[in-house]
Amino acid sequence: MGLEIRALGRHVLIEYYGCPSEIIEKNELIEKLMREAADYSGATIVDSVFHHFNPYGVSGAVIIAESHLTIHTWPEYGFASVDVYTCGDSVSPWKAVDYLSEKLQAKKTESFEVPRGMVDKIRQFAERDIREVSVKPELEGAK
Amino acid sequence: MGLEIRALGRHVLIEYYGCPSEIIEKNELIEKLMREAADYSGATIVDSVFHHFNPYGVSGAVIIAESHLTIHTWPEYGFASVDVYTCGDSVSPWKAVDYLSEKLQAKKTESFEVPRGMVDKIRQFAERDIREVSVKPELEGAK
Secondary structure (H helix, E strand, O other): OOOOOOEEEEEEEEEEEOOOHHHHOOHHHHHHHHHHHHHHOOOOEEEEEEEEEOOOOEEEEEEEOOEEEEEEEEHHHOEEEEEEEEEOOOOOHHHHHHHHHHHOOOOEEEEEEEEEEEHHHHHHHOOOOOOOOOOOOOEOOOO | OOOOOOEEEEEEEEEEEOOOHHHHOOHHHHHHHHHHHHHHOOOOEEEEEEEEEOOOOEEEEEEEOOEEEEEEEEHHHOEEEEEEEEEOOOOOHHHHHHHHHHHOOOOEEEEEEEEEEEHHHHHHHOOOOOOOOOOOOOEOOOO
């Protein structure tokens, strides 16, 4: 049932409103929660980088073997803006979305999903003939 | 002329098709180009993290004081998927988009922009009364 849309990835954009500022102002806590969200969604964490801003607010990214998660928080407005971009069918971006909604104690969560890397378009604009399109290959041990 | 939409950030999602694989397979080159794109857009780079995948493909993020840039590449398909998320009016995400389109030698570039952190919604769902909403505060010296 429904159309089959073939794409390399799924990208969910989420806005968390009404989050307690004492949660979303903490750099280490936010990094922990973002890494936990990645784990919970079934992703393999490769690396993460988080920064605290003055006077407040956190920005960070978790690189996963299946793409990435990012966050930016505005504690002064109780607002956090998150992206969860995953490739392949072993990871569910929505698990990360729900996990963060709970942990950030968002009063309101809004989201939408965008397919990324539409297979038909990749084929159409490729310089050579592409037959099989599969998802992200294995992670290399070394950087 | 036109509506005034008040938001904290601008998020541009870009798909670059038909890129030469010898460009988008190189981890160090991609990191360099992404950092240059951030610079060119007027952003202040805070940190960046890039990884190479086996057998090929690069994933990475550049954290900027104004939010982030991310990229995932599939050299085998000549495809790169990029996000440029900026806050404030001193940075133009579209400069980064155009810069990368040229440097990645994309045969075709497709993009769309999403406002992030809509001020009306932040106010509506905030736990307390928010009068003035301004952009991201200054970057703190230490992490």
